[in-house]
Amino acid sequence: MQSLDVAQAHAGSAARLGWWDALREPVQRRLDAWFSDPALYRWAIANPLTRWVTRRRTERLFDLMAGFVHSQVLLSCVRLDLFALLKQRPLDLEALAQHTGIEPSALQRLLLSAVALRLLEHRSMGRFGLGPLGAPLAQQDGIAAMIEHNNLLYQDLLQPVEFLRDAWAGSMAGYWPYAHGKMPAIGDTDAADGAALAPVARYSELMASSQNFVLQEILGTYSLAGHRRLMDVGGGKGRFISAAARQYPGLELALFDLPPVLQVAVDNLRAQGLFSRVALQPGSFLTDPLPQGADVITLIRVAHDHCDASVRDILRNIFQALPPGGTLVLAEPMAQASGERPQPSDAYFHYYLLAMGAGRLRSHEELAALMRESGFAAVTLLDNAMPIHARILVGTKA
Numbered sequence: 001m002q003s004l005d006v007a008q009a010h011a012g013s014a015a016r017l018g019w020w021d022a023l024r025e026p027v028q029r030r031l032d033a034w035f036s037d038p039a040l041y042r043w044a045i046a047n048p049l050t051r052w053v054t055r056r057r058t059e060r061l062f063d064l065m066a067g068f069v070h071s072q073v074l075l076s077c078v079r080l081d082l083f084a085l086l087k088q089r090p091l092d093l094e095a096l097a098q099h100t101g102i103e104p105s106a107l108q109r110l111l112l113s114a115v116a117l118r119l120l121e122h123r124s125m126g127r128f129g130l131g132p133l134g135a136p137l138a139q140q141d142g143i144a145a146m147i148e149h150n151n152l153l154y155q156d157l158l159q160p161v162e163f164l165r166d167a168w169a170g171s172m173a174g175y176w177p178y179a180h181g182k183m184p185a186i187g188d189t190d191a192a193d194g195a196a197l198a199p200v201a202r203y204s205e206l207m208a209s210s211q212n213f214v215l216q217e218i219l220g221t222y223s224l225a226g227h228r229r230l231m232d233v234g235g236g237k238g239r240f241i242s243a244a245a246r247q248y249p250g251l252e253l254a255l256f257d258l259p260p261v262l263q264v265a266v267d268n269l270r271a272q273g274l275f276s277r278v279a280l281q282p283g284s285f286l287t288d289p290l291p292q293g294a295d296v297i298t299l300i301r302v303a304h305d306h307c308d309a310s311v312r313d314i315l316r317n318i319f320q321a322l323p324p325g326g327t328l329v330l331a332e333p334m335a336q337a338s339g340e341r342p343q344p345s346d347a348y349f350h351y352y353l354l355a356m357g358a359g360r361l362r363s364h365e366e367l368a369a370l371m372r373e374s375g376f377a378a379v380t381l382l383d384n385a386m387p388i389h390a391r392i393l394v395g396t397k398a
Contacts, residue, residue: 004307004354007335007362008366070117072154073110073114075150075151075154077110077120078147080100082096082100083119083134085099086120086129086130086134087135087138090123090127090128092125092126092128093107093126114128114131115131118133118134119131119137142212142213152170153172153355155170156170156171156172157351163355167357168355168357172355172357173357175356211236211239213386214240214332215239215300217392218298218300218329218331218390218392219247220385221382221383221392222329222382222394225248227251227295228252229293229295230251230297230298231256231294231296232255232256232298232300233257233285233290233297233298233302234256234285234299234300235255235257236264236265237261237268238255238268239268240300241274242274245274254279255278256291257282258283262282265280286306289320289321290321291321294326295323295326295327296327296328297318297321297329298328298329298330298331299318299329299330300330300332303330303332305356305359306359307359307360308370315371316375318374322397327394327396328371328394329393330367330392330394330395331390331393333349333389333391334361334362334363334364334391335349335362337363340363349361367393368381368395371393372395376396376397377396377397377398379396380394380395381393
């Protein structure tokens with residue numbers, strides 16, 4: 001396995017202990033011993049005042065153990081098309097068994113499991129309907145596409161320790177051709193061949209279908225009204241540029257990506273009637289200078305796919321392409337920064353990017369430091385509504 005970037009040590013794990021850490025260290029060790037003592041568990045579960053804490057921790061630990069089963073219940077519901085089916089009307093077990101071709105005794109276990117996970121819920125007359133967590137899956141095709149795609153990651157993680165020793169030998173690594181230098185080369189005469197474009201179209205479609213929430217976060221948080229020309233770097237099929245075109249009719253637009261990716265984008269833009277509005281600019285943001293003329297550049301879910309050295313190259317390239325006063329809008333999932341409480345979503349992205357074979361999950365502090373290192377004088381973290389989809393950094397060229 002190739003070498004990966006190593007994140008900087010957490011702020012609380014400095015090489016030398018400060019006076020506060022020196023005082024806290026023996027207390028933390030005593031708490032570790034205390035919380036792992038079976039006698040404490042027996043006392044806590046017997047005490048009505050502490051029982052709820054012990055129960056909650058036990059339930060959370062059980063959820064961690066059962067997480068793979070939960071993911072497979074979700075995947076099964078997607079593959080059996082239960083969410084789309086129950087969106088039309090609630091159905092009973094017999095009707096669902098007839099539709100899915102699954103024996104009622106087995107299907108009932110799936111349905112009851114989905115109810116327990118709030119994906120489905122019981123309705124009158126023994127019927128099943130959409131639950132609060134299943135309703136969005138009936139509306140958003142991108143969520144179902146990502147759930148199906150994650151099955152590659154599940155396969156890679158069947159032997160988790162072996163996965164850590166050779167993460168890039170699995171199915172996920174083969175899905176992303178650009179992560180391992182397998183993209184058709186610029187100027188390659190065979191790039192237009194259907195077989196060569198197939199993997200490009202495959203991952204471009206997945207990125208486009210799963211980008212809806214991200215582009216809503218960006219367009220709902222940062223206004224492009226004060227800009228004249230937008231260039232989306234690494235924009236894939238043009239999902240974001242299309243949304244920006246509809247929201248800002250007077251904005252000039254450009255899409256920069258590898259030539260095979262832009263060939264896939266052409267059909268998407270033509271289907272939406274936007275082909276004449278978007279300038280397609282082929283090239284590699286790692287090796288080719290970016291075209292100038294845009295006063296705002298967006299970099300959406302790109303940095304976390306690359307190592308630190310490549311991110312520096314991309315950011316310097318963007319900085320050089322922007323005019324004085326130009327703006328970079330960087331949006332992607334970000335790890336919790338020092339002082340912030342770690343979130344379970346961080347664990348998912350750490351492993352997903354490891355399996356993909358490139359990049360890593362960075363905090364907004366790390367990305368802001370890379371942006372400043374590349375020349376951006378002012379870097380601001382915006383407060384957006386749903387940071388689990390993406391967090392947004394805005395940098396200005398002085």
